[in-house]
Amino acid sequence: MEMSNLHDKGSLMNYNIGVGSSLIKLMEMDPKYRTIAYFSMEIGVESDIPTYAGGLGILAGDVLKSSADLGVPIVGITLLYKHGYFKQRIDENGRQVEEPYQWNPEEKLTLLPNEVNVEIEGRPVHVRVWVYEIVGQSGYIVPIYFLDTDYDKNTPEDRTFSWYLYGGDLRYRLCQEMILGIGGLRILRDLGYNNINTFHLNEGHAGFLALELLREQGYVDFAKIKEQVVFTSHTPVPAGHDYFPFELIEKTMSPVFVDYLKQMMPNGGVSMVDFGLKYSRFINAVSKKHREVSKKLYNTESIDYITNGVHSASWTSSNIQKLFDEHMPGWRNDPSRLVMAMKLKDDELWKEHQANKMFLFSKILERTGVELDAEILTIGFARRAVAYKRADLLFKDINRLIDICSGKVQLIFSGKAHPSDEEGKAMIQRVINFSKELSGKIPVIFLENYDMELAGLLTAGVDVWLNTPLRPREASGTSGMKCAHNGVLNLSILDGWWVEGWIEDVTGWAIGPEPTEVELTHYDESKDAEALYKTLEEKVIPLYYQHRDRWISMMKNSIALNASYFNTHRVVREYCERAYKVYQKYY
Numbered sequence: 001m002e003m004s005n006l007h008d009k010g011s012l013m014n015y016n017i018g019v020g021s022s023l024i025k026l027m028e029m030d031p032k033y034r035t036i037a038y039f040s041m042e043i044g045v046e047s048d049i050p051t052y053a054g055g056l057g058i059l060a061g062d063v064l065k066s067s068a069d070l071g072v073p074i075v076g077i078t079l080l081y082k083h084g085y086f087k088q089r090i091d092e093n094g095r096q097v098e099e100p101y102q103w104n105p106e107e108k109l110t111l112l113p114n115e116v117n118v119e120i121e122g123r124p125v126h127v128r129v130w131v132y133e134i135v136g137q138s139g140y141i142v143p144i145y146f147l148d149t150d151y152d153k154n155t156p157e158d159r160t161f162s163w164y165l166y167g168g169d170l171r172y173r174l175c176q177e178m179i180l181g182i183g184g185l186r187i188l189r190d191l192g193y194n195n196i197n198t199f200h201l202n203e204g205h206a207g208f209l210a211l212e213l214l215r216e217q218g219y220v221d222f223a224k225i226k227e228q229v230v231f232t233s234h235t236p237v238p239a240g241h242d243y244f245p246f247e248l249i250e251k252t253m254s255p256v257f258v259d260y261l262k263q264m265m266p267n268g269g270v271s272m273v274d275f276g277l278k279y280s281r282f283i284n285a286v287s288k289k290h291r292e293v294s295k296k297l298y299n300t301e302s303i304d305y306i307t308n309g310v311h312s313a314s315w316t317s318s319n320i321q322k323l324f325d326e327h328m329p330g331w332r333n334d335p336s337r338l339v340m341a342m343k344l345k346d347d348e349l350w351k352e353h354q355a356n357k358m359f360l361f362s363k364i365l366e367r368t369g370v371e372l373d374a375e376i377l378t379i380g381f382a383r384r385a386v387a388y389k390r391a392d393l394l395f396k397d398i399n400r401l402i403d404i405c406s407g408k409v410q411l412i413f414s415g416k417a418h419p420s421d422e423e424g425k426a427m428i429q430r431v432i433n434f435s436k437e438l439s440g441k442i443p444v445i446f447l448e449n450y451d452m453e454l455a456g457l458l459t460a461g462v463d464v465w466l467n468t469p470l471r472p473r474e475a476s477g478t479s480g481m482k483c484a485h486n487g488v489l490n491l492s493i494l495d496g497w498w499v500e501g502w503i504e505d506v507t508g509w510a511i512g513p514e515p516t517e518v519e520l521t522h523y524d525e526s527k528d529a530e531a532l533y534k535t536l537e538e539k540v541i542p543l544y545y546q547h548r549d550r551w552i553s554m555m556k557n558s559i560a561l562n563a564s565y566f567n568t569h570r571v572v573r574e575y576c577e578r579a580y581k582v583y584q585k586y587y
């Protein structure tokens with residue numbers, strides 16, 4: 001990989017300092033002009049760098065990509081996972097089998113000479129760092145630093161801390177979070193980042209960086225720490241949030257840090273979310289609805305919201321990109337221009353959509369041997385296989401489903417369950433069993449190993465994107481936004497982003513009623529399947545087969561009304577204005 005001057009101090013000499021643009025270049029490359037550090041347990045930038053599990057990591061990658069495009073002085077920081085999340089295979093019984101990823105960081109990243117250590121259980125754990133450089137539209141570089149303990153200075157056990165994303169037990173997670181928060185900040189200092197005034201916690205995992213900030217300033221002022229931290233919450237339920245009891249913390253952290261943690265969180269242990277809420281100057285949820293739910297959950301008014309988005313150029317398929325280039329030039333660095341999508345020609349948009357569909361089907365044929373029909377309405381459902389996402393809702397009444405969909409609909413599923421999530425695995429198995437039961441009536445495909453590449457193919461190549469989360473569990477959701485960029489229509493429960501993006505029969509369709517104030521936390525989901533069948537039967541299927549012109553106008557609507565807004569360029573601008581207080585490029 002080519003290195004930028006950001007990490008190659010020697011070649012700074014090559015710049016002619018007398019020339020204006022070179023001066024700007026020099027400033028861009030100098031760590032002292034970077035003011036924001038973005039910490040995330042997972043970051044997904046490329047399909048083949050398997051350091052992500054789902055939406056949280058891909059959002060992080062998309063935010064950093066848009067930051068590079070816009071010239072925001074930010075750096076990203078995460079852990080290197082040598083064995084990734086995991087590679088999913090489905091066995092003959094429909095059971096998920098997990099295999100560790102094997103990938104070579106040296107093919108994708110560059111190892112830097114910097115090194116720090118973090119005291120864990122009384123011994124120093126050495127941390128080194130790899131860099132990946134995102135080059136923005138205009139050449140501005142945003143580096144992502146991947147922390148690594150898997151090298152010969154460490155004991156065999158300590159080396160495993162940078163092996164698995166969301167693997168291991170609570171102690172393993174605590175060690176990883178110490179490396180991310182404390183080690184991450186130390187590495188940034190070692191790299192020369194001494195003017196960071198905003199530490200952005202993408203979820204609470206890196207919260208321990210507050211301890212290192214305290215140590216740096218001589219342990220004086222908690223309020224001063226708070227001034228430097230921004231916290232984004234992504235989960236609308238407390239279950240699943242990291243919680244470390246002091247008993248474990250005492251065994252793991254150095255005594256000074258334990259002391260300060262006990263003063264900061266005097267209640268038996270540390271919830272990383274509570275920690276983030278207490279020690280951040282700006283807190284946000286990731287959709288309007290999620291803000292309402294979070295305010296109630298955490299009993300506080302001081303939660304803002306910045307609704308998520310996706311990186312437009314990354315999630316728009318290449319042939320649709322060409323149409324956008326032709327009709328809405330400049331959209332890549334200003335996706336709000338997609339508001340002019342009405343200018344797209346019906347026949348051109350349809351032709352490119354069908355091309356995407358046929359390309360997806362050719363991949364499915366390769367992978368599964370099953371041949372799908374590009375003239376048949378195709379519904380996609382792909383996301384982490386976790387119970388609340390209800391991948392099997394569509395199969396609640398099989399006879400009804402056959403009645404409505406036989407000969408008219410094809411279904412494609414994909415998604416990984418966390419290795420210890422038995423419910424999620426059982427859900428995958430049920431979907432696969434239904435696919436066998438429906439064989440000959442409704443084609444149902446399950447694609448193994450959902451990753452960014454597959455997500456790109458699916459969110460461009462199906463006709464309708466189905467989302468059936470149990471309210472209020474979907475904080476935002478982002479895959480539907482990828483679809484909007486490709487003219488794929490959303491059919492979804494009104495939760496997360498869809499509450500903001502949905503206009504019935506204009507941008508897509510709702511399943512079930514609109515959310516009300518009283519059901520923020522409790523919701524009667526018993527009628528959701530019925531609502532889904534009704535909408536398919538009365539709206540989606542007839543429109544697809546009988547009113548293609550109206551269908552295509554909805555495709556344009558979703559580009560114009562949804563893609564123009566639900567993108568990370570808008571998200572990053574909002575973070576700059578409201579959370580980072582950076583209003584423009586610094587030059």
Ligand SMILES: *Cc1c(COP(=O)(O)O)cnc(C)c1O
Pocket residue numbers: 053054055056058382383384450451452455456476477478479480482
């Ligand atoms: C976009 C994406 C997600 C997130 O999808 P949601 O709709 O938020 O569930 C998860 N996994 C992959 C691989 C993705 O590309």
